[in-house]
Amino acid sequence: MAVTAETLEHAHLEDHEDPRQHLMLDPKPRGEMNALVMESMHATSWKFWVVAAILALVVAVCLFGAWGYMISEGLVLSGVNRPTYWGIFLVNTVFWIGISHAGTFVSALLRVFKAEFRRPFTRAAELMTGFGLVQAGLSIFMHMGRVWITYWMVPYPNERGLWPNFHSPLSWDFLAINTYLLSSTMYLFLPLIPDLAMARDRSTGWRKIFYRLLALGFRGTEGEWTHLRIAMNIFAFAILPVMFSVHTIVAWDFAAATRPGWSSTIFGPYFVVGALQSGIAAVAMVLVVIRSTMKNMKYFIRAEHFDALGKLMLVVSMAWAYFFFNDYTVQWYGGDKFTHVLLHFHEAGPLGWMWFGMLISNVAIPWLLLWNKKIRRNPGLLFIIGLFINVGMWIERYIIIPISLTINREPFTWRLYKPGIEIVLGIGTLAFFILLYMIASRLVPLVPVWEVQEGQLAHGLRRVGKATVTSVSELE
Amino acid sequence: MPETKTLLALFKDIDPAAEAIDRLRGMGIGDDQMNIISGIPVTERMLGRPRQWSNVPRLAMGGAVAGLLIGLFLAFGTPSLYTIHVGGQSIFPGPPTVVVLFEMTMLGMLVSTFLGVFLDSYLPSYRPKEYVPEISDGNIAILFTCPVDAEPSFIEAMTSLGAQSVHPTEVGQL
Amino acid sequence: MGDLFEEFEHKWGMVIDQDLCTGCQACVIACAMENNSPFVGEKDAGYGRSLQWIRIERFWEGQFPNVKATPFQPVMCQQCGYAPCEPVCPVFASVHSEAQQINVQVYNRCVGTRYCANNCPYQVRVFNFRDYERPEPLPNQLNPSVTVRRRGIMEKCTFCVQRIVVGEDLAKSENRQVIEGEVVPACAQVCPTEAIVFGRLDDPKSQVSQLSRSGRGVKLLEELGKLPSVTYLKGGSSYGRNG
Numbered sequence: 052m053a054v055t056a057e058t059l060e061h062a063h064l065e066d067h068e069d070p071r072q073h074l075m076l077d078p079k080p081r082g083e084m085n086a087l088v089m090e091s092m093h094a095t096s097w098k099f100w101v102v103a104a105i106l107a108l109v110v111a112v113c114l115f116g117a118w119g120y121m122i123s124e125g126l127v128l129s130g131v132n133r134p135t136y137w138g139i140f141l142v143n144t145v146f147w148i149g150i151s152h153a154g155t156f157v158s159a160l161l162r163v164f165k166a167e168f169r170r171p172f173t174r175a176a177e178l179m180t181g182f183g184l185v186q187a188g189l190s191i192f193m194h195m196g197r198v199w200i201t202y203w204m205v206p207y208p209n210e211r212g213l214w215p216n217f218h219s220p221l222s223w224d225f226l227a228i229n230t231y232l233l234s235s236t237m238y239l240f241l242p243l244i245p246d247l248a249m250a251r252d253r254s255t256g257w258r259k260i261f262y263r264l265l266a267l268g269f270r271g272t273e274g275e276w277t278h279l280r281i282a283m284n285i286f287a288f289a290i291l292p293v294m295f296s297v298h299t300i301v302a303w304d305f306a307a308a309t310r311p312g313w314s315s316t317i318f319g320p321y322f323v324v325g326a327l328q329s330g331i332a333a334v335a336m337v338l339v340v341i342r343s344t345m346k347n348m349k350y351f352i353r354a355e356h357f358d359a360l361g362k363l364m365l366v367v368s369m370a371w372a373y374f375f376f377n378d379y380t381v382q383w384y385g386g387d388k389f390t391h392v393l394l395h396f397h398e399a400g401p402l403g404w405m406w407f408g409m410l411i412s413n414v415a416i417p418w419l420l421l422w423n424k425k426i427r428r429n430p431g432l433l434f435i436i437g438l439f440i441n442v443g444m445w446i447e448r449y450i451i452i453p454i455s456l457t458i459n460r461e462p463f464t465w466r467l468y469k470p471g472i473e474i475v476l477g478i479g480t481l482a483f484f485i486l487l488y489m490i491a492s493r494l495v496p497l498v499p500v501w502e503v504q505e506g507q508l509a510h511g512l513r514r515v516g517k518a519t520v521t522s523v524s525e526l527e
Numbered sequence: 528m529p530e531t532k533t534l535l536a537l538f539k540d541i542d543p544a545a546e547a548i549d550r551l552r553g554m555g556i557g558d559d560q561m562n563i564i565s566g567i568p569v570t571e572r573m574l575g576r577p578r579q580w581s582n583v584p585r586l587a588m589g590g591a592v593a594g595l596l597i598g599l600f601l602a603f604g605t606p607s608l609y610t611i612h613v614g615g616q617s618i619f620p621g622p623p624t625v626v627v628l629f630e631m632t633m634l635g636m637l638v639s640t641f642l643g644v645f646l647d648s649y650l651p652s653y654r655p656k657e658y659v660p661e662i663s664d665g666n667i668a669i670l671f672t673c674p675v676d677a678e679p680s681f682i683e684a685m686t687s688l689g690a691q692s693v694h695p696t697e698v699g700q701l
Numbered sequence: 702m703g704d705l706f707e708e709f710e711h712k713w714g715m716v717i718d719q720d721l722c723t724g725c726q727a728c729v730i731a732c733a734m735e736n737n738s739p740f741v742g743e744k745d746a747g748y749g750r751s752l753q754w755i756r757i758e759r760f761w762e763g764q765f766p767n768v769k770a771t772p773f774q775p776v777m778c779q780q781c782g783y784a785p786c787e788p789v790c791p792v793f794a795s796v797h798s799e800a801q802q803i804n805v806q807v808y809n810r811c812v813g814t815r816y817c818a819n820n821c822p823y824q825v826r827v828f829n830f831r832d833y834e835r836p837e838p839l840p841n842q843l844n845p846s847v848t849v850r851r852r853g854i855m856e857k858c859t860f861c862v863q864r865i866v867v868g869e870d871l872a873k874s875e876n877r878q879v880i881e882g883e884v885v886p887a888c889a890q891v892c893p894t895e896a897i898v899f900g901r902l903d904d905p906k907s908q909v910s911q912l913s914r915s916g917r918g919v920k921l922l923e924e925l926g927k928l929p930s931v932t933y934l935k936g937g938s939s940y941g942r943n944g
Contacts, residue, residue: 218616526573
């Protein structure tokens, strides 16, 4: 069977599918794509400023103001009590760390598996990682009783004759989350350098000074590209174990404890899959917002990307359901009496509606809807499904932390948790996340144009028999 | 010693650029007298250039070892120096040691990879350099030094192969 | 840095006879007075934020009107041998005292992560949610041997370690062993029925050692293997309630 490679202009398509609906098969000259990305950064309407101002107000009041008040008054303002010594602060921490896994998943895991559809949104996802980890860090500092001496958890030579306690899962958390934060920031910055150089070449005024400073004098010589590519490959492979280890270690904060419902050996992978689920859903949500609010993004982010993300959401939801059922079944079958009381409390206690809501959001909605290609390719619907999944995942952590803490082996101490100022502070972190993202969208080219061009170079159409198929070459 | 000049030939696509490099080699310009600057990573294979060596993998391994040593200090050094008994566990507990060693090794590897890129590329550097902004628009620039007398023939050779422009390089602030 | 390593001196333990406990809560008050526990107020106490280091647990069996009371159960820090609260503190604020073989909480080291409280199977750790007021003349009642804790710090029963240390130091200075009954925590001191017995478990002849070997002796949540130092005696003798 003869195979001939034909250029795009002469490709005959037997299918009714227009290849140009794929970003990789719809190349534009690089200069034009650069202009599109720069314009999307510069074109700022008054609506942007209104939203940013409101968010900044919310952050000032609900985050920093309320937190300052809580630091001066004490944790009495929160809903924490005996026995639920951890509440929404920890829920938010785990939630934001979960969201932060989005970036690494897209830019590292998809890169390792050479999933070409990742190309236009790796940076948007990596920004989520950085900003999500900032919120996680804030939430963790909020829950501390004496946050002003938190630096005692840092391992550094001191005069106190004390180092941190590395027996403690919280110390592992400290090391892992900081490693992950540094690594993903570095992994965000490395592929950003060529785009910063592009922005430098196309900017004037304060922007030029800003990009010139950050681009570090990058030109694109063979040496620079070689070192950059090798480093990105090392990062892509190495940051994956770090990503897995981070959420596993967060899971061990709970699994290592001697509480019924907590000391479950499956918590490690269960949390990692849960993080992937909320992360991918959050990426989909952020891409929908970017695509509809930013200029020119409709060229870069297309239905095919939502299609791929929707498929991932479905698969990860199935994985989550597997781990959830695993955890539930073994506790239901062979758990001790306190574990049984706890499971019953989850489903039939005063907050049982949350448990059912979680299952509907995390399992029923994705399974019933995401198998359908039309639904997946519809950004609005995918946004709603992603929202349900993220709410469901927040509820899952709420069930694991304050609700599970209610039931312990000392029934005399059982008591419900009623959130206090945590809700205000949680809203503050959400507003801060969105605000940081909005600011970044004005300063950072959101699409890695050089990676998109590289991908478009590698894609082509070729004839196999009577069919015209996409072919991807390995450029590296 | 004949005077030399550095020219910059700008190409829009990879094929003509690769041909140009061959032609330059044919005209007596050595590989080390040529510098290719591009807006996307064009591999040495595509352009027929000699293999680029990088210290980044070695630096990554070195960083991993450094991270491991720091992890060993944290996991074994600090409990021996300042011994505190907790929970009936051993002073050097198994699983926590694994966690600490792993995280510090990965941190060392990744930080040194990151710094290695800049070390190897001599970045950041803000001194004036030879560059044209068209490069970040996807063009490929070939910088080469040629004898001044032969300059017209080189210009003609590059232009005939499809160069957008051929002109002497200007060292300027990026 | 000096000698940071403690040597074993005594193993202190407690026996609580649930058949003698009347649930009068004198131990709760005495503990609060001895250890400078603040008054949290009715609202906070109702929400589970009281700073009692010892609590009297009351249960009942059956449905009304056939309700049967079970013995009162005073619960305080069990000073576990393999204390689960110790390894989880990231800053070493909850450590094991090699000298007294109890779990000690280091107030000025605590950063308030509250992991220790979550990991305690007996739920005996309490947290200072705010700086509590002591209107005049209450500060006159404070015990100078015990730190006054500020907000953000975990605390728990210490077996009145301030009294233990005084007793041990006195014995050392007089070149003798600690005499039986010389060291008495506040709860044991005020118990009207002498249901709380305290002493050296490392001395097999002490009253607490003998009682802990009694056939009526059980340990709370013994199956968890945390090696608590408190033994509970219950057998439903004629001294207990409801026969």
